[in-house]
Amino acid sequence: EDAVACGNIGYPVVSAVAAGHAVLAVELSSFQLHWSPSVRPAAGVVLNVAEDHLDWHGGMDGYAAAKARALLGDVAVAGVDDPVARGLLAAAPAARRVGVTLAEPGPDQLGVRDGMLVDRAFGGGELLPADAVVPAGPPGITDALAASALARAHGVPVVAVRTALAGFTPGPHRSAPVGRVGGVTFVDDSKATNPHAADAALAAAGARAPGARAVWIVGGLLKGVSADTLGELARRHAGHLAGAVVIGTDRAPIVEALARHAPDLPVREVAAGNHEGMQTPGNPMPEAVRRAAELAGPGDVVLLAPAAASMDQFRDYAHRGDAFAGAVRELTAAPTPPGTSRTEGAHR
Known part of the structure; x- marks a missing residue:
């Protein structure tokens, strides 16, 4: 049967209807549902x-x-x-x-x-x-x-x-591995734009291999969500977290929440800017990936699951995920040995 996925995933519903598809598998956001009372x-x-x-x-x-x-x-x-x-x-x-x-x-x-x-x-x-x-x-x-x-x-x-x-294979930016450096796997779940989705991504990262730990890249626009919700996630997953790297406009309350709820978790805070010529203005990913790699060791996972919207620093979640993958490629070209900073104190 002629079926197509459309809606909030990127292919507009009106385009799918105009193309004459028989069955539409539609993902609708809460905004789209709010403004579509006849659905x-x-x-x-x-x-x-x-x-x-x-x-x-x-x-x-x-x-x-x-x-x-x-x-x-x-x-x-x-x-x-x-x-x-x-x-x-x-x-x-x-x-x-x-x-x-x-x-x-x-x-x-x-x-x-x-x-x-x-x-x-x-x-x-x-x-x-x-x-x-x-x-x-x-x-x-x-x-x-x-x-x-x-x-x-x-x-x-x-x-x-x-x-x-x-x-089934997940689509781009949904728990998708994008590279491996020094035994560390880098996973793009930029689609995790809220705490619940990030919780799922962290759980999946913990299930990848026995004993594997994750370094969590988190942050962006919280959209009215309490930063303490992210702190609670860090506490819940502390058993398989090696650290966290915080990016985005709302990073300050997230850093504070992580300190309250998971005080033993190493945390790095990254602001947009230049670092050793690696970073383009406004793009925090090269620095975030480098710092995450420093916290990770062989067998670990660096997970981009921001639990927040992307529009403060990127066009959308796909742009954010692409920037993450690009930073991983950059790290592959000039790798920083993972684990070299694991014993450093948390940067808060």
């Missing part, structure tokens, strides 16, 4: 509702109300492990409500049983081993279950769903 998707999903765009929506209630508009069609799907999303599903007017969960699924749910993704809502049975899902970790599994629910709601045969899950 009635055949099937819609809300994965979670966590702090984001609160400066624009005026608070969590307005943000959640916008998200709920994705559930106004015939089939509503939501991540029921998230309490707010679970509440939106329960209140949805959809004729059919389907939950996705990391636990064993009940009727009208997709979930995980004995290490397998299982569809009990549409009778698809076992779909894929959970440890085969890419990207790895709980967030990736939840995404796979939600995508399966939408596909099955549209009538996609279960064999096609299994094949798609097994062959």
Whole structure:
């Protein structure tokens, strides 16, 4: 069947409609949902509702109300492990409500049983081993279950769903490895523009290899989100964090929050400017990547998961991710040995 992904991912919905595609898989932002009260998707999903765009929506209630508009069609799907999303599903007017969960699924749910993704809502049975899902970790599994629910709601045969899950590769700027230097892997998750997405990226980084640690590049525009939320993330993931490098306009409150919540975590703060001729004005990435490499050791991961918007220093999250990849290439050309500054005190 002629289907295309469009919407907030970059391909405009109007272009997809004009091209005559039969089925649209649309990602809509909370802004787009707010301004589109007539939207009635055949099937819609809300994965979670966590702090984001609160400066624009005026608070969590307005943000959640916008998200709920994705559930106004015939089939509503939501991540029921998230309490707010679970509440939106329960209140949805959809004729059919389907939950996705990391636990064993009940009727009208997709979930995980004995290490397998299982569809009990549409009778698809076992779909894929959970440890085969890419990207790895709980967030990736939840995404796979939600995508399966939408596909099955549209009538996609279960064999096609299994094949798609097994062959899935994340798009650019979504936990994408962009280089390896001195045994350190550099991962671009610039699409992680809010704390919830960064939490998922940090969890995935921790699942990459036993004992591997991550250096977290974080910061930008917080969009009304409390910096303490990022500090709490650092505390929660402290067991596999080797350090943090903070960039962006709102870096000062983030540095302070990291100091409060994870006082033992080495932190480096990077302002835009020139460093030894490496950096173009306004682009913090060469310096951020260099400092992250100093905190990392062989086997570790340097993870760009900013938990913030990019427009203070970049055109968009893709531009930010490209700048990160370019800085990694620059480091490859003139490498700074990873781990050389691991014992230095935190720069706060």
